[in-house]
Amino acid sequence: xxxxxxxxxxxxxxxxxxxxxxxxxxxxxxxxxxxxxxxxxxxxxxxxxxxxxxxxxxxxxxxxxxxxxxxxxxxxxxxxxxxxxxxxxxxxxxxxxxxxxxxxxxxxxxxxxxxxxxxxxxxxxxxxxxxxxxxxxxxxxxxxxxxxxxxxxxxxxxxxxxxxxxxxxxxxxxxxxxxxxxxxxxxxxxxxxxxxxxxxxxxxxxxxxxxxxxxxxxxxxxxxxxxxxxxxxxxxxxxxxxxxxxxxxxxxxxxxxxxxxxxxxxxxxxxxxxxxxxxxxxxxxxxxxxxxxxxxxxxxxxxxxxxxxxxxxxxxxxxxxx
Amino acid sequence: xxxxxxxxxxxxxxxxxxxxxxxxxxxxxxxxxxxxxxxxxxxxxxxxxxxxxxxxxxxxxxxxxxxxxxxxxxxxxxxxxxxxxxxxxxxxxxxxxxxxxxxxxxxxxxxxxxxxxxxxxxxxxxxxxxxxxxxxxxxxxxxxxxxxxxxxxxxxxxxxxxxxxxxxxxxxxxxxxxxxxxxxxxxxxxxxxxxxxxxxxxxxxxxxxxxxxxxxxxxxxxxxxxxxxxxxxxxxxxxxxxxxxxxxxxxxxxxxxxxxxxxxxxxxxxxxxxxxxxxxxxxxxxxxxxxxxxxxxxxxxxxxxxxxxxxxxxxxxxxxxxxxxxxxxxxxxxxxxxxxx
Numbered sequence: 001x002x003x004x005x006x007x008x009x010x011x012x013x014x015x016x017x018x019x020x021x022x023x024x025x026x027x028x029x030x031x032x033x034x035x036x037x038x039x040x041x042x043x044x045x046x047x048x049x050x051x052x053x054x055x056x057x058x059x060x061x062x063x064x065x066x067x068x069x070x071x072x073x074x075x076x077x078x079x080x081x082x083x084x085x086x087x088x089x090x091x092x093x094x095x096x097x098x099x100x101x102x103x104x105x106x107x108x109x110x111x112x113x114x115x116x117x118x119x120x121x122x123x124x125x126x127x128x129x130x131x132x133x134x135x136x137x138x139x140x141x142x143x144x145x146x147x148x149x150x151x152x153x154x155x156x157x158x159x160x161x162x163x164x165x166x167x168x169x170x171x172x173x174x175x176x177x178x179x180x181x182x183x184x185x186x187x188x189x190x191x192x193x194x195x196x197x198x199x200x201x202x203x204x205x206x207x208x209x210x211x212x213x214x215x216x217x218x219x220x221x222x223x224x225x226x227x228x229x230x231x232x233x234x235x236x237x238x239x240x241x242x243x244x245x246x247x248x249x250x251x252x253x254x255x256x257x258x259x260x261x262x263x264x265x266x267x268x269x270x271x272x273x274x275x276x277x278x279x280x281x282x283x284x285x286x287x288x289x290x291x292x293x294x295x296x297x298x299x300x301x302x303x304x305x306x307x308x309x310x311x312x313x314x315x316x317x318x319x320x321x322x
Numbered sequence: 323x324x325x326x327x328x329x330x331x332x333x334x335x336x337x338x339x340x341x342x343x344x345x346x347x348x349x350x351x352x353x354x355x356x357x358x359x360x361x362x363x364x365x366x367x368x369x370x371x372x373x374x375x376x377x378x379x380x381x382x383x384x385x386x387x388x389x390x391x392x393x394x395x396x397x398x399x400x401x402x403x404x405x406x407x408x409x410x411x412x413x414x415x416x417x418x419x420x421x422x423x424x425x426x427x428x429x430x431x432x433x434x435x436x437x438x439x440x441x442x443x444x445x446x447x448x449x450x451x452x453x454x455x456x457x458x459x460x461x462x463x464x465x466x467x468x469x470x471x472x473x474x475x476x477x478x479x480x481x482x483x484x485x486x487x488x489x490x491x492x493x494x495x496x497x498x499x500x501x502x503x504x505x506x507x508x509x510x511x512x513x514x515x516x517x518x519x520x521x522x523x524x525x526x527x528x529x530x531x532x533x534x535x536x537x538x539x540x541x542x543x544x545x546x547x548x549x550x551x552x553x554x555x556x557x558x559x560x561x562x563x564x565x566x567x568x569x570x571x572x573x574x575x576x577x578x579x580x581x582x583x584x585x586x587x588x589x590x591x592x593x594x595x596x597x598x599x600x601x602x603x604x605x606x607x608x609x610x611x612x613x614x615x616x617x618x619x620x621x622x623x624x625x626x627x628x629x630x631x632x633x634x635x636x637x638x639x640x641x642x643x644x645x646x647x648x649x650x651x652x653x654x655x656x657x658x659x660x661x662x663x
Contacts, residue, residue: 062490069460105446
């Protein structure tokens with residue numbers, strides 16, 4: 001079975017979907033001749049031709065609109081944002097146009113918006129953002145954030161085959177840092193289903209994306225505390241049942257994400273557990289998140305901004321002892 | 323192909339008189355629906371926004387007649403006529419205005435925000451102006467990729483030519499040489515802002531130079547000129563000539579919406595443009611007999627009466643319908659409050 005990086009798994013999913021479905025096309029800046037800023041689509045232009053691998057103008061509204069129109073006309077476009085931060089430039093067309101389309105007039109928009117997300121790469125405020133909650137709070141679009149190569153492969157395939165717009169967030173810190181066996185032609189993984197990444201009984205840690213790996217490392221370091229780690233995999237629709245079920249078992253929970261705190265997913269999960277599992281809680285619901293600042297550039301600043309393994313361990317010990 | 327704005331491209335032939343009579347019918351239908359909707363709005367029977375195309379019927383009807391079956395059309399708030407020509411019915415329009423369960427959007431959206439890609443090729447627009455340009459470019463792109471000879475046509479107002487979407491969408495279409503026709507419906511005002519506060523250009527079609535595509539200027543109150551000019555652009559686009567920009571000059575004879583008395587518009591302008599009314603001009607050009615005129619009048623009245631009656635007697639949508647249709651799978655929208663469990 002071939003071992004693949006997170007980036008290779010994404011590339012493989014795109015290739016397999018394009019081979020099996022001629023209506024899948026790609027649009028984005030520099031994705032053709034250059035193969036994409038991170039080389040996800042390297043070789044695609046030669047293989048699939050300029051009709052299906054479209055180098056666009058530098059215009060997020062332009063090519064996002066074009067992708068929506070192409071979807072109306074029967075295609076399944078996949079749009080690459082060079083960095084997910086630039087999705088803000090196309091915000092109107094995604095949240096006002098695409099996300100409301102089915103609701104307004106019954107016309108689905110099978111477009112996948114994908115791009116590199118997240119901090120940790122010393123890339124500064126405009127190449128590091130977490131944008132998931134902008135979209136989770138805009139009904140009509142699904143938001144997916146895989147943490148492993150096989151999830152990236154299977155969830156991207158699910159997004160492309162989905163008849164609704166999907167935002168596929170790929171963490172660029174993981175592109176070449178995690179590796180896993182991903183079989184050729186592996187099937188899609190259902191959107192909206194969380195995964196128990198590590199079984200435990202004393203407390204639950206809920207996370208996604210790059211932070212999932214830090215949570216797993218932290219859980220391994222907690223000698224006397226048996227931590228269960230839930231990988232959400234999808235931000236919207238959230239697998240509420242998986243979170244509630246785990247908390248019913250462990251009775252304590254912390255949520256860890258690199259997104260900033262106010263209005264972040266941790267607050268939403270805390271509110272959910274307050275309503276659904278209040279009587280099962282033996283301690284406060286703890287949020288481990290980035291502070292409410294832009295993502296800073298200099299290494300000491302960015303390291304301070306991002307929750308680290310040590311922080312997660314400390315928070316977990318404190319909660320376990322509550 | 324000249325990149326600079328020019329007065330008039332060589333004209334295709336006028337349609338036969340029978341077709342011209344249909345064009346006249348659609349202009350009258352558009353105006354009658356519009357007038358009836360305004361009366362119903364004053365009576366408080368219809369809710370929400372209502373946007374009039376009074377005095378602008380020639381652009382919608384003339385341009386929609388220039389398309390072939392299978393072409394795509396992206397309307398705007400003042401293109402009721404185009405939507406009717408493409409096959410949407412007065413009942414669909416009225417049930418939308420009445421926000422009833424029988425409306426094309428089942429009460430989810432208002433005004434003329436509806437369409438049907440497969441049946442009529444019409445795409446439902448949204449309130450953000452200029453957004454239809456890149457979307458319709460995408461439909462033209464899909465047609466090209468699939469080897470279909472479809473053309474996509476959309477409209478922007480004078481105000482929307484200031485938006486980024488207009489530039490980004492049209493430039494994308496130009497570079498990709500897509501069969502997209504964009505009509506600038508220059509009606510003098512974007513809400514209260516006159517064209518002179520929107521651009522320093524004399525003709526908005528001059529913006530075609532920025533994209534390296536043809537740009538034309540025409541009389542938007544002459545339905546046959548609208549038809550001929552649009553038809554030429556559509557034919558050129560279909561033949562591989564790429565994106566086309568056509569500015570049609572007209573005037574908005576009401577305020578932005580019923581609440582707006584348009585006091586910022588000099589009265590003389592209304593008087594001047596009233597003399598250029600597109601329906602009266604077309605009646606004269608057609609040399610309509612009193613019988614022909616009456617026949618159209620009766621047909622239109624009957625259809626509009628039926629639409630109003632149907633809409634008024636249609637049920638309201640039920641509240642929980644609000645939870646349906648966000649995604650293909652309705653079970654994804656869960657909304658059970660804590661106190662009801």
